[in-house]
Amino acid sequence: MDQLLYRDLAPDEAARLARHYLETYEDGELYLQFLASERLGFDDGRLKTASFDVSRGFGLRAVVGETTGFAHSSEVSAAAIARAAETLALVKPSARLAAAPQRTNARRYTDQNPLAAVGFDRKVALLQAIDAHARAADPRVVQVSASLAASWSLIDIIRPDGVWVRDIRPLVRLNVAIVAEANGRRESGSFGLGGRTGPEHLFEESVWKDAVAQALAQALVNLEAQAAPAGEMPVVLAPGWPGILLHEAVGHGLEGDFNRKGASVFAGRVGERVAAPGVTVIDDGTLEGRRGSLSVDDEGTPSARTVLIEDGYLRGYMQDRLNARLMGVPATGNGRRESYAHAPLPRMTNTFLAAGTEDPEAILARVEQGIYAKSFGGGQVDIVSGKFVFSCTEAWRIEKGRLTVPVKGATLIGNGPEVMQRIAAIGNDLALDPGIGTCGKGGQSVPAGVGQPTLLVDRLTVGGTA
Numbered sequence: 001m002d003q004l005l006y007r008d009l010a011p012d013e014a015a016r017l018a019r020h021y022l023e024t025y026e027d028g029e030l031y032l033q034f035l036a037s038e039r040l041g042f043d044d045g046r047l048k049t050a051s052f053d054v055s056r057g058f059g060l061r062a063v064v065g066e067t068t069g070f071a072h073s074s075e076v077s078a079a080a081i082a083r084a085a086e087t088l089a090l091v092k093p094s095a096r097l098a099a100a101p102q103r104t105n106a107r108r109y110t111d112q113n114p115l116a117a118v119g120f121d122r123k124v125a126l127l128q129a130i131d132a133h134a135r136a137a138d139p140r141v142v143q144v145s146a147s148l149a150a151s152w153s154l155i156d157i158i159r160p161d162g163v164w165v166r167d168i169r170p171l172v173r174l175n176v177a178i179v180a181e182a183n184g185r186r187e188s189g190s191f192g193l194g195g196r197t198g199p200e201h202l203f204e205e206s207v208w209k210d211a212v213a214q215a216l217a218q219a220l221v222n223l224e225a226q227a228a229p230a231g232e233m234p235v236v237l238a239p240g241w242p243g244i245l246l247h248e249a250v251g252h253g254l255e256g257d258f259n260r261k262g263a264s265v266f267a268g269r270v271g272e273r274v275a276a277p278g279v280t281v282i283d284d285g286t287l288e289g290r291r292g293s294l295s296v297d298d299e300g301t302p303s304a305r306t307v308l309i310e311d312g313y314l315r316g317y318m319q320d321r322l323n324a325r326l327m328g329v330p331a332t333g334n335g336r337r338e339s340y341a342h343a344p345l346p347r348m349t350n351t352f353l354a355a356g357t358e359d360p361e362a363i364l365a366r367v368e369q370g371i372y373a374k375s376f377g378g379g380q381v382d383i384v385s386g387k388f389v390f391s392c393t394e395a396w397r398i399e400k401g402r403l404t405v406p407v408k409g410a411t412l413i414g415n416g417p418e419v420m421q422r423i424a425a426i427g428n429d430l431a432l433d434p435g436i437g438t439c440g441k442g443g444q445s446v447p448a449g450v451g452q453p454t455l456l457v458d459r460l461t462v463g464g465t466a
Contacts, residue, residue: 189218228464249416356426427454
């Protein structure tokens with residue numbers, strides 16, 4: 001595999017250059033990456049797109065205090081690294097070198113290259129089968145889109161103290177979207193799944209047929225949907241993917257950089273109650289095969305299970321090396337970057353609210369009038385204030401403790417920290433999302449996971465049209 005990264009640069013020369021250019025700084029690394037990615041898109045009964053891309057490059061970073069010098073290039077050579085090092089000269093040298101990350105032999109996913117594991121013809125045949133099955137499943141189906149994406153990344157993190165960390169990261173995803181029409185009305189539904197695994201399970205008939213069934217069910221439910229009510233009311237959040245609300249409205253506010261700079265509503269509140277009793281929030285990058293999981297983060301720190309909120313009390317933040325060092329706490333394995341062309345930031349991996357003890361049916365039965373939010377689409381969040389707006393892609397009216405009719409156009413409006421205080425019941429049915437999450441921050445996107453059990457929020461503003 002070395003030839004993928006070191007075609008024009010010998011590995012021992014890369015180590016020598018990292019030591020030579022970085023030894024006078026407090027922290028930093030030479031980050032090298034080879035990335036191969038593929039995407040096939042099937043639409044209107046035929047293959048519409050097929051792409052295959054390969055990229056290779058490095059990022060050279062020097063850190064002193066809170067000052068970072070960073071340069072990158074798609075040319076992996078001694079000359080390119082020397083040019084990048086000229087940028088680092090703007091950072092004043094340091095008399096000390098930060099301790100290297102702890103070493104680990106743990107692997108959270110397979111090394112298998114998902115692009116090479118299955119032939120092109122078989123991938124196209126899968127998308128054809130999905131299209132045909134969806135169209136045959138219900139006469140109201142008028143449009144089917146399916147896509148299959150995979151990537152395989154090889155990274156080396158080389159530090160000036162001689163520490164060298166290599167990681168190989170696979171990623172796959174299957175998406176199905178369906179449009180159904182009845183009485184002149186069209187509605188859509190979608191479902192996706194994936195993770196850091198090989199692609200074989202996506203080709204199992206039961207798996208892709210379930211994906212079709214889930215997308216179709218959502219589209220047909222939305223065909224029957226009525227206008228959503230508006231006002232403040234109890235809201236029950238379904239298990240699994242609705243954890244995206246927790247991720248956006250609370251999770252980002254628990255990242256180290258926002259708290260070190262005092263920009264988060266959670267800044268300086270470790271040890272204080274920030275959520276209702278029973279609420280425990282965890283970021284766990286050690287879950288095997290999950291989309292947000294890592295063996296090591298993009299600074300070489302082993303991934304970890306970090307308890308952020310425990311029984312309602314704030315216990316800590318997600319940290320990269322820079323913010324951890326400046327805050328005097330350990331790094332938590334949350335230094336992540338989109339690619340070699342980006343410097344790392346403290347980011348979430350798989351973030352979820354832990355299970356409680358209550359039966360989900362009993363939680364629903366407690367609600368006289370309210371909304372059941374099963375799935376979310378887009379949203380907006382203000383990290384500083386915690387205010388959010390999220391749109392529901394599938395929601396139901398709750399009347400006298402049971403689901404009655406689906407509603408359309410529902411948006412949830414609130415404040416993340418306040419919602420955490422208003423959680424009145426926590427189900428025993430924790431579920432993680434099926435492997436579709438992508439997190440954005442600072443202009444960078446990384447794969448991430450979310451999850452939660454059934455939750456009852458006693459008061460939340462619902463924006464609707466009824």
